[in-house]
Amino acid sequence: MKKIFFIYFIFFSQFVFCQKISLQEFIKTDSSNFKNIAKYLAKEVEVKYKEKDSAAYYDNLFRINLVNEKYDLALYHLNLVRDIYTKRNPALSKEMGSQFEIYINTIKRLNYNKDFDKIYEEEFRKKYKNLSLKSQITFPQYFIYNKIQTKKDIEEIIIKNIKEGSIEIKDAVQLCRKYNTYNIGGKTFDLGTKLIKKLEKEDFIIYDSIKVITKNNEILTLSIILSNKNKTAQNTILINTIYSDTDNIAEAKQYAINGYAAAIVNTRGKYLSPNAIEPFEHESEDINEVIDWIIKQPWSNGKVGMIGGSYLGFSQWAATKQLHPALKTIIPQASVGIGSMDFPMNNNIYSSYFLRWLNYVMNTKMTDYDDFSNLEKWNSIYKKWYESGKPFNKLDSISGKPNTIFQRWLSHPSHDNYWQKMVPYKKEFSKISIPILTTTGYYDTDQLGALYYFREHYKYNKNANHYLIIGPYDHSGAQGNIKSDLKGYNVDQVANIDLDKICIEWFDYVLKNKKKPEFLKNKINYQVMGTNQWKSTNSIHDFDNNKMKFYLENKDNNYILSKSKLSNKSFSSLKVDYKNRSDADELLKLEYDVIEDTIYNKNNLIFSTDAFEKPFELSGNFSGNLKFSMNKKDCDVLMCLYELMPNGKYFLLSTYLGRASYAKNSKKRNLLTPNKKETVSIYNNEFVSKKIEAGSKLVLTVGINKSPYYQINYGTGKDVSEETIADAREPLEIKWYNDSYIEIPILKE
Known part of the structure; x- marks a missing residue:
């Protein structure tokens, strides 16, 4: 929920040959000797290091050769990285590595009778003035530097990864990168930050901390x-x-x-x-x-x-x-x-994320990036809540920090006047x-x-x-x-x-x-x-003018999206056990990427069309009506629409997540009658536009949401935020009838 400029210096996580470098010649390999260790490793790594990802390879060689003080070679490798990234992000490719490039150009001009600070400023101004406006705006982030933390990072690498007098190359690369930042950052980053402020004063008048009553x-x-x-x-x-x-x-x-x-x-x-x-x-x-x-x-x-x-x-x-x-x-x-609409609820279903976001903006008078980016912490909180079976309104207490706004928002589950x-x-x-x-x-x-x-x-x-x-x-x-x-x-x-x-x-x-x-x-x-x-x-x-209708058919337990409705009153059955929480880790790892090798097949049924003979343009929102009956008063429906491409990969087109009891009116909850056939209209899902290839199929998952990332709707009819796992009782049993359908918006040429 915030626009953040990520200055991503190619994080080399693809592949490094597992190989070790001996450090037996060092009497001490503890953190007190990290400078000599880093310089030694840089020379060894330069010869032995291999990497499949060319961008990561050249980027790491750039940093390693800086440690080795081979400045021309370092610049050569930096330019190779920039060339690779030019097509991906031209503005970023020109600015990446600039904080080190300025240092190199300063060193190359320096001799015994020259002033380092003066030459550095000349090189800094030259680089800054040649950057695009957008790059100038993001430039200060390259000079953010915490000497103490960087030193701690180096010490941690040494303590954890030097074992029996040797270190793996991948860890040696990390150490060299960190040392490079520690070395050059300590010499120039404060100076660079001061120059940015100097240039800022030349170009702008800035009034900060104005108070309006x-x-x-x-x-x-x-x-x-x-x-x-x-x-x-x-x-x-x-x-x-x-x-x-x-x-x-x-x-x-x-x-x-x-x-x-x-x-x-x-x-x-x-x-x-x-x-x-x-x-x-x-x-x-x-x-x-x-x-x-x-x-x-x-x-x-x-x-x-x-x-x-x-x-x-x-x-x-x-x-x-x-x-x-x-x-x-x-x-x-x-x-x-x-x-x-979408936050803190998606079609009246609260997400666990919104507590994380509240901490992001409420922990301090500024913005708590560290807490927000700590995914390990937040996933452990979601998991703890999910496995405990406690009500959703206890999530803030489980996190260790009760939040009044969290509780205030939960008291408005309908789209009411608040x-x-x-x-x-x-x-x-x-x-x-x-x-x-x-x-x-x-x-x-x-x-x-x-x-x-x-x-x-x-x-x-x-x-x-x-x-x-x-x-x-x-x-x-x-x-x-x-x-x-x-x-x-x-x-x-x-x-x-x-x-x-x-x-x-x-x-x-x-x-x-x-x-x-x-x-x-x-x-x-x-x-x-x-x-x-x-x-x-x-x-x-205009996107609603032409639609293809597909019925959800069960033909001998083969779930198909059929263009015609069968005459018999068939249905597709699904059972969901809300008491089962053994799937927490699996669900926390579940990500809906745009292109996937497989799709999640639990707590849902998977319906598919035949392969299309001709390509067509799908543009708009899919819609439809789900006709079903179940043994509870409510449920949270989750649907995902994919293109199954001829290469066997799934392309995510759109998702729908909604609470059945609010499908008719987001302002008023209307509970369903157990074992009675009901209808839920599908709307308020993601708009998408894509050419569907010949030979592709449309695949639709239809199921029930049960995840640590959202409230759990146990179907009792009580306030969902107050329901506990004790309300789960018997598993949810739902029948999707064959007169259920979806409509796909297509463009006719």
């Missing part, structure tokens, strides 16, 4: 970033964030450089605000007060635009609930659909007339939220000026951090668009009366995976 005496803190080149009043780009961090200023610089004033407001309770942290609850009110303050400043021309992803995307929709006259446009990216008051609701969308550009992705965890706002806006405002960009992106990609490889899928080259550039062009279009971004052909712009092309249309309903 609201009408109700709440305190909000802002940062303002202005370009030294802009002397007149400017349009303002406002970023509302709960992820308080000094890096936010770096990201905002791109707007100042492009002729805007940039303002970052930290949500109530964050940064220097003494108030309580209550996520999502106050944005609608607080953002309007911030806009009131902005338009009174001498650097403001009275017009404001907003941008940001995830929580930041939600906050823009919150701002439109009571639309300020000065707010002229928003660019919500991967917007959280607060409430039952959630409705946070963002526009129903007819309130009709009053939103400003231009809007939404971005999301087929594998964005907040796609459901982003498309909810898009659909509701057009539902209540037929003349909405609202554009959509959607493609093969995950949550980060939908905010501009586009990956070339997405969980096994090699993204079409045409999908690697410069989203940041398009957003600047959008602001110029709305706030500076320039032309609309050329990329936006129609209101909806989508990339068809597997075709290397973008398409566009003007209505979300």
Whole structure:
């Protein structure tokens, strides 16, 4: 739920020959001698090291030759790595390794009568000025350095991996990398950080830690970033964030450089605000007060635009609930659909993740990255809860840190007024007339939220000026951090668009009366995976014009997706034992990658079509009706739609997760009658666009959600957050009837 720039220096985890290097000549191989050990190992590793992954191989040789002080050879290997990464991420390929490159170029120019600091600054400026704007913004992250922690890491490698006077090559490589960072980082990273601040002062005026007191005496803190080149009043780009961090200023610089004033407001309770942290609850009110303050400043021309992803995307929709006259446009990216849409619930099912996220933003006045990234810790918490059989509302206690917001959210399992008051609701969308550009992705965890706002806006405002960009992106990609490889899928080259550039062009279009971004052909712009092309249309309903219907048939225990319904009243049976918790580890390892070799086949049935003779384009949301009966009052349905490709691999297209008792109305729970035939309509699942190849099949898993990552719905009809494993009683027995069907949206040429 946050846009994070990952500076990924090729983490060489693919393959290293298992081979050992002897350290018998050293009297001491403890951590007190790590410098000599590292230098010795670097010479040995350079000769003996082998690696299948060429990018990892050259990257490691680059670091090893730095330790060996073979600087020309190190630069040669760095350029080889950059060449490999040019196609994947051109901006990153130019900047990666720069902190070491600057050091090398300084050393090569240095002699006894030259000043190191002076030459280093010259080389630093030369490199910095040749970087793209986006690279300059992320550049400070290359100089983050903790000498004490790096030394501890080296000591840990030595203690754990030097055994019987030898060390494996893979561990020697790790030690050399760490020592290289320790050595060069200790000499130059502080100097580099100071130079970045120096350059920053030359280009920008930055006001940090501004306090704005609201009408109700709440305190909000802002940062303002202005370009030294802009002397007149400017349009303002406002970023509302709960992820308080000094890096936010770096990201905002791109707007100042492009002729805007940039303002970052930290949500109530964050940064220097003494108030309580209550996520999502106050944005609608607080953002309007911030806009009131902005338009009174001498650097403001009275017009404001907003941008940001995830929580930041939600906050823009919150701002439109009571639309300020000065707010002229928003660019919500991967917007959280607060409430039952996608967070903290997915179709009224709470996720375990949301407690982790609450700790992420509530543990401190800043952002607790360390706790959030500790997957081992959080998975152990989920496992402990899952295996204990305790109610979901005990998850925070099991984590060791009770959370009032966690409990508050659990008390609103329906999409009631608590959630409705946070963002526009129903007819309130009709009053939103400003231009809007939404971005999301087929594998964005907040796609459901982003498309909810898009659909509701057009539902209540037929003349909405609202554009959509959607493609093969995950949550980060939908905010501009586009990956070339997405969980096994090699993204079409045409999908690697410069989203940041398009957003600047959008602001110029709305706030500076320039032309609309050329990329936006129609209101909806989508990339068809597997075709290397973008398409566009003007209505979300266009994707519902043509559909293929498939019935869920059981033919002699062979589960098929049939184009015609059989005359007999057959059904497919499924039994799920909620008491069985022996599968915790298996479920915690389960990941839904885009391309998979196999699919999960427990607690579900797998239905398949025949192979298609001709290719076709699947674009839109699959829908349908499930007709079933069961021996309980409720269940949580999980469906996954795949393309089984001719090569035998599964391509994940879309998933549906929803609570049966809320299928008719997310605001009111309607329990089912045991052993009575019921109908659940399938909707609010992920939109996708892909060319289905000839020879492929469509495969649908239909089952019951039972996972440490979500509440467990035992089907008693009680509040699911209060149910325990004692409520499981007999296994769930469910019959999927053969008049159940799904509909697949297809495009007819």
